[in-house]
Amino acid sequence: MLRTSSRISETVHNPQGLSQRLQNAIAQFWRFSSFYGDYQSLPPAERRRFVLDRQKRDQ
Structure with a gap:
């Protein structure tokens, strides 16, 4: 049996939600x-220093 979640069905019926998720991705x-x-x-x-500097900058 195939079961879908409500989140998937909401995006199918709501193209704006799908568009926003695509933009975020x-x-x-x-x-x-x-x-x-x-x-x-x-x-x-x-x-390693680059990663640490980037983490500090993003916080």
Whole structure:
């Protein structure tokens, strides 16, 4: 038996909710991609400091 949650059915019937969730997912992916690109561009010795500095900045 297949059971769906109410959250899924709400987004199917509410395109604005789906649009907002899609925008949030894209924004989150964009932030991650930017962070990961910056992280990978650094030498391994500087990566930990980069993560710690980013965590301090985001708080």
